[in-house]
Amino acid sequence: MKVEEIDQGYILALDAGGTMTDTILVTPDGSFTVGKSLTNREDEKSSYLESVGDAASYLGLTSSDVHSRTSVSIYAGTGMLNTIITGTGANVGLLVTRGFEHITVIEGGLTWLGESQAEILHSQLRRHTAPLVDSRNVIGVSERIAGPTYLTAEAKSGEVLIPLNEKEVEEAVKTLLKNKVEVIGIMFLNSYVDPRHELKAKEIAERVIQKHGADVPVVCSAEVAPVMKENNRVKSLLFQAYAAEKTRDQLRQVEQSAQKEGYKASLQTLLSYGGAVTIHYSRLYETVLSGPIGGLTGAQQVAKITGRKNIVTADLGGTSFDVGLVVDGLIGIRKDADFARHRLALPMVALDSVGSGAGSVVRVDEYRRMHIGPKSAGYRVGLCYQYPELTITDINVALGYVDPNYFLGGKVKLDREKALAGLEERVAKPLGLDVFAAGEGVLDVFHTQMKDLIRVTLQSRGYNPSEFTLLCYGGAGPVHMWGYSEGTGVGNVMTLPFAAAFSAFGAACAEYTHRYDKSLVVLLPHSLSAEEKQRAAETINSAWRNLEEIAVREMANEGINPSHITFRYGIYARYIGQLESFDTPLTFGHVHTADDIDRLTEAFENVYTKIYPEGARF
Structure with a gap:
């Protein structure tokens, strides 16, 4: 329909x-x-x-x-x-440009992603992220298309330097079929500039698969994420092949x-x-990160309704505490997001998290040091319900902050005696404290972790906390807002009657949206002449028109009338010499002249000034 x-x-x-x-x-x-x-x-x-x-x-x-x-x-x-976490995805095969067979092992050196500070400092004990593809199923194929560069080069971007070796593609696919792969991904080095080699390899692979009577889908990186940075792009391709279909x-x-x-x-x-x-x-x-997104979408709606344009969100659930920002009514976006110890070529709402939630396990080790999380009881809650270890919810029940007879609206009954006994046995006695003093001490540490994250999220970006409203939600948000809001320096604190379901509320406010990205290298130094700006405008405009055609075609296949589609435009840009690009929404979608390039540059600098103080501009 x-x-x-x-x-x-x-x-x-x-x-x-x-x-x-x-x-x-x-x-x-x-x-x-x-x-x-x-x-x-x-x-x-x-x-x-x-x-x-x-x-x-x-x-x-x-x-x-x-x-x-x-x-x-x-x-x-x-x-x-x-x-992703349980490692129960598909058996993936991967074709890459010859010479890049170890790309999934090297990972751009990002072995520290998702690690705590203590784990990072003990690098000899750290392990690589669990691979999403068996290295024996990664096969190199001879091909090379020239990519863009900031420097003068002999080869023009998009020029074929080494033609695709079609025979190698055929043999590689046969090998992968013998290895019983369930999905085949193709990632060639500069396919985001020109996908012809990937598309040709996909055509050959599908022909070989059909000849063998197999049912193995083939996915190209140019179809999944046609952007630069091959390490991030291959992770996006693997997420699609390994986990998306399941x-x-x-x-x-x-x-x-x-x-x-x-x-x-x-x-x-x-x-x-x-x-x-x-x-x-x-x-x-x-x-992949659909859950916490609703909270920020909802916060954006709250900003519109209340007129409080600057909001710092605090989402405390059962497994984590997530902090995000709405600045001047806009949600921050990360271009290269980290997720489950992988860095993807995927724009993602900017969230900072710690693995502490109401279901986080509390324990005291043999050195009388207390640890909270990241292990969580999830839906099993704690000792007071169906979990064998002490959790933050147990402490809330023991201290009277949670009514054991009204959990989940009274549908679930919790055992306060078990929670009290667990708190005394596992925390109070090892530390030599009264059971209630021990419980309050655990909550002090718990709240300090969250307060530190709120302060770092604001101050690391140069913001004045007093200009922000702290919006507290999540299943455990209102229970703990008294603890994690105190001392943060925010101007106001706010929660809602439906705080426990606020992320679902945000989902109800979401628009039906597709987003399309394409990488270009366009330098805009101040010394550009009007003619050079004109050429840059034509390059950017051509890329936008190409993305529009893809969007109309895909959304029409989903039953959307093309006349009902509206487009919003933006760029990722950075000052030359910076490593990080910034998402810049634009009020216009056509650049034809040198003046349009100036408008585009001004829009980027305005966004940059909202993220960092004006004095930080280059």
Whole structure:
């Protein structure tokens, strides 16, 4: 069914976190109810239906009643994260430019990603990130297309230096099929400049696969992430090949469970940089961090409603504490995001996190040092419910901050005596403290970790905390906001009646969006003549028009009427000599003249000044 043919009605938005699956059910008049269930990672469709049913019950309806009246259901889950962390993805084969066979092992030297400071300082004990592809399934192929450079070079960007060796492609694919790979990825060095070699290799691979009667999809990096930095690009390609299709299968099960109850459209999910797409979106790896995105989208809406344009978000859930920024109404975007110890060529909402949540395990080691997290009980909560170790929730129950008879609205009963006994045995006695003093001490350490993250997030970017409002949400946010807000120096503190489901609320506010990126090397020194600026404008304009054509074609395949599509434009730019590029949204999408280039430069400098003080401009 085409999107524009679906009758308007209810909107469902769900955030399936590690502990809870939260639902926001929006009725046609704009009001909404909240539903919750414990997340069932082994059977997400069951916790989906239970959470929807809980929200529906407040309207005197069932989940079937709601689904038959729903125009859009948005589901932000944790499936891809679980696949990556547990190492249960597909058996991947990879074709690369000859000479780059070890790219997945070397990883650009980023072995420290996701490590704590203590682990980084003990590098001899550190291990490489678990690979997403067996090194025996990475095969080099002779080819080379010239890439761009800041320096004068003999070869022009896009020029074929070494033709594709088609025979090597055939033999490589045969070898991979013998190794029983389930997906084949292709990543040639400069395919983001000209994808002809990748596309030709894909054509050859599909022909060989068909000849062998196999069913193995082939994915090109130019189709997944046509951007520079091959280390990041190959990780994006591997995420798509290794985890995306398995995640899509899980999301299809949720979609089918909704459709059995009368839902007539495709299930949607959130992109890692904001916006919603259907679960049939071709680059599904872009949804890898769909959960926390809703919170920042919701914070952006709160900024519009309240007029408080500068907000620092504090999302405290069961497994982590995430801090993000909305500055002058804009959400920060990272161009090269780190995720599960991998760096991707994927724009992602800028979030800083620590592995401390309400489900974080608390322990005292043999040296009487206390540790909080990163291990988490998830939906099993703690000793007070179904987990064998002491957690922050146990301490909240023991100290009376959480009502053991009203957890999950009274659906789950917690055991305060077990929590108290666990706190005394595992923390108070080893430290020689009174049980309640021990509990307060744990919470002091817990809150200090979070306060430090809030301060670092603001001050490392040169912001004055007093100009920001701290927005507290997440399943455990209101319970702990008294502790982590004190001493941060923020101007205001805010929470909401539906704070526990705020990320789901943000998902309900998301736009249906696709984002397209393409790498160019365009230098704009102050000494450029009007004629040189004109040529730069033509290069940028040509790239935008190419991305528009791709967008119209893909969205038309998803049932979107091209006349209903609107475009917003932006650039990644940096001062020459800097390492990091900055996302610059633009109010215009055509650059034809030297004056347009000046407008583009001015827009970048305005964004830069919002991120850093004006004195930091080059």
